[in-house]
Amino acid sequence: xxxxxxxxxxxxxxxxxxxxxxxxxxxxxxxxxxxxxxxxxxxxxxxxxxxxxxxxxxxxxxxxxxxxxxxxxxxxxxxxxxxxxxxxxxxxxxxxxxxxxxxxxxxxxxxxxxxxxxxxxxxxxxxxxxxxxxxxxxxxxxxxxxxxxxxxxxxxxxxxxxxxxxxxxxxxxxxxxxxxxxxxxxxxxxxxxxxxxxxxxxxxxxxxxxxxxxxxxxxxxxxxxxxxxxxxxxxxxxxxxxxxxxxxxxxxxxxxxxxxxxxx
Amino acid sequence: xxxxxxxxxxxxxxxxxxxxxxxxxxxxxxxxxxxxxxxxxxxxxxxxxxxxxxxxxxxxxxxxxxxxxxxxxxxxxxxxxxxxxxxxxxxxxxxxxxxxxxxxxxxxxxxxxxxxxxxxxxxxxxxx
Numbered sequence: 001x002x003x004x005x006x007x008x009x010x011x012x013x014x015x016x017x018x019x020x021x022x023x024x025x026x027x028x029x030x031x032x033x034x035x036x037x038x039x040x041x042x043x044x045x046x047x048x049x050x051x052x053x054x055x056x057x058x059x060x061x062x063x064x065x066x067x068x069x070x071x072x073x074x075x076x077x078x079x080x081x082x083x084x085x086x087x088x089x090x091x092x093x094x095x096x097x098x099x100x101x102x103x104x105x106x107x108x109x110x111x112x113x114x115x116x117x118x119x120x121x122x123x124x125x126x127x128x129x130x131x132x133x134x135x136x137x138x139x140x141x142x143x144x145x146x147x148x149x150x151x152x153x154x155x156x157x158x159x160x161x162x163x164x165x166x167x168x169x170x171x172x173x174x175x176x177x178x179x180x181x182x183x184x185x186x187x188x189x190x191x192x193x194x195x196x197x198x199x200x201x202x203x204x205x206x207x208x209x210x211x212x213x214x215x216x217x218x219x220x221x222x223x224x225x226x227x228x229x230x231x232x233x234x235x236x237x238x239x240x241x242x243x244x245x246x247x248x249x250x251x252x253x254x255x256x257x258x259x260x261x262x263x264x
Numbered sequence: 265x266x267x268x269x270x271x272x273x274x275x276x277x278x279x280x281x282x283x284x285x286x287x288x289x290x291x292x293x294x295x296x297x298x299x300x301x302x303x304x305x306x307x308x309x310x311x312x313x314x315x316x317x318x319x320x321x322x323x324x325x326x327x328x329x330x331x332x333x334x335x336x337x338x339x340x341x342x343x344x345x346x347x348x349x350x351x352x353x354x355x356x357x358x359x360x361x362x363x364x365x366x367x368x369x370x371x372x373x374x375x376x377x378x379x380x381x382x383x384x385x386x387x388x389x390x391x392x
Contacts, residue, residue, distance in 0.1 A: 006293065007330035012305030021327040023293040023392060076294035084378060107297030107387045109344060110376040126294060162292070163270065164340035164389055165284040166277060167370030173276055193275035197284050200272035214372050247348045247373030250278070258342070258370050263286070 003075060003128045009103070017096060018106035022075045028129035029157045030067045031210040031260065034080065034122040034241030035059045036115060042147070049086035049120045053094035056123050061098065062144045063154045069127050074104040076126040080243055083120050084110045091121055113218055113244035124210075124241050133159020138264050139209065141238070150229060151240040155209045160262035163201045167214070167256040168193045169248065180252035183220050187228040190257050195232065198261055207261040208238040214256045218244045221255060266290035266391045267339050280359070281369035285339040290391040293331050297344065297387040298323040299377065313350035313383045317357035320386050325361075333392040338367040340389040344374045347383070354384050 006021040013020065037045045037052030038059075045051045064070060079095075081087040087108075104125075114122045138160045141152040170178040170186035171193070179185040198204055215221040221242070229237075238259075248256050270284035277283050300308045300316035301323075309315025321335070328334050345354055351371065358366060367388070377385050 004291075007327050010303050010305075012301050012303070018296055020298075020323075021293055021295045021331060023291045023331055026287065026292045029292075075292075076296075082375075084376065105294040105296040107342075107344075107385070108378045109297075109374045109385075110378070112375050161287050163284055163286045164368050166281055166340070166368040167342075167372075168275070169278060171276070171278050173274060175276065175278055196272050196274040197270060200274075201270040201284055201286050214370075245372055245374055249351065249371040251348070256370065256372070 003073060017092070017099060017103055019103045020105070022105045024075055024128040026157070026162060027133050027159060028131055030069060030127040030129055031155050031239050032060060032063050032125045033151050033153050033239040034124040035063070036119045036122045040145070044116060044118055049083065050090035050094050052119070053091040053121050056121055057095060057098040060123060060125060064127060066142060066144050067127065067129055067154060067156055069129055071099045072102040073127050073129065074102070074125050075128050076105045078124050079106065079108045080111050080114060080122045081108070081120060082111060082114060086120060111243050111245050115218065115242055122241065129156065135159070138262060139207070151237045153239065155239045157209055157262045160264055163203055163261040163263060165194065165197050165259045165261070167258045168197065169250070169253045169256050177250060177252040183224040183254055186254050187224050190255055191228055191232045194257060194259055201261065202263045203261040205233050206236045207263060208259050209262050210239045210260045212241045212243070212258045214243055214245050214248065216244070216248070216254050218242060281366035283368065285368050287339065287391050293333070293390040293392050295324060295327050295388040295390065297385040299379070299382045299385050307381050310381050313345070314353035314357050316382070317354045317384050320384055321357060321361050324386060324388055328390060328392070331392045333390055335361055337390040337392050338388045339391055340368040341366065342370045342372065342387050344372050344377065344385045345383060346374060346376055348373050350383055
């Protein structure tokens with residue numbers, strides 16, 4: 001573990017809890033799913049942004065704890081919110097209690113909707129773990145809660161080479177968009193393209209560490225994704241994040257999926 | 265390079281970016297989402313997505329250089345814009361600094377960024 005801050009925070013960043021960039025040798029890296037403020041009963045905690053942020057980081061703490069990590073080890077965070085003013089007013093303070101003086105690289109986004117309409121904040125982390133690569137298995141995928149979802153809450157990469165895919169969309173090899181407006185066909189095509197790129201990189205669906213799914217409608221996506229994802233991952237799911245946004249690069253795209261994989 | 269570029273005829277990029285990159289050696293560098301402020305915190309290019317994108321990329325280059333690299337070390341970038349109409353201006357600014365091919369790339373239209381005046385934010389993963 002050798003997490004390194006590469007540039008002193010600039011005056012504008014002071015007090016905001018993040019650094020411009022963090023580097024680390026990727027000996028062992030943990031990717032978390034996007035976590036939200038659900039209680040142990042699976043229901044969102046009451047009280048709005050403050051309690052949701054608090055609960056989100058408690059859950060992330062448990063995922064880090066399973067891997068022997070602490071918030072000091074976090075390399076990168078992505079904070080998705082649906083209400084920036086509420087996050088700025090109460091969410092930031094709730095978050096700060098967990099990070100203390102430690103500052104990861106960070107991206108903050110205001111999105112249209114998260115998994116449920118009442119979810120105000122979702123956070124995912126990349127974490128530099130202590131220790132040397134432990135060989136097999138290359139990926140250790142785990143949950144710290146019984147969530148029932150088709151994803152894992154944490155995935156540890158033990159010494160592999162990370163593969164970063166461009167966001168994959170439903171385009172044919174000639175560039176044409178597959179069936180504008182057809183969610184099922186776009187879901188199939190996006191995963192088909194992901195499969196092609198993974199194979200070209202020496203990887204497979206089981207090598208996927210993390211996926212981030214950007215959709216124009218979470219409700220529509222949920223009606224179509226199940227069979228397609230099940231066929232693709234065959235039960236071996238990565239950590240994942242699902243976000244609803246107002247647009248993608250081409251107005252005909254309904255979904256775009258970014259994947260990080262690892263090969264030995 | 266400490267990373268390799270992955271390509272396949274079966275799935276091609278829809279613009280001038282790499283379909284995927286695989287890290288081969290070196291240190292992994294996660295770069296925060298960069299926005300169009302200068303070192304003092306003043307927003308550069310208020311209302312002008314092209315000017316903002318240029319500043320964003322300049323800030324990103326600063327982080328890379330502090331880590332001993334430059335824009336060529338980027339494996340992956342994600343560009344967040346707040347209006348789809350700004351896409352051509354942002355693409356133009358990116359093409360100025362990535363003369364051939366962009367790194368593996370994703371472009372997302374978000375509801376907003378963490379300040380109402382920010383029109384574009386770019387984050388990156390590099391190997392240095």
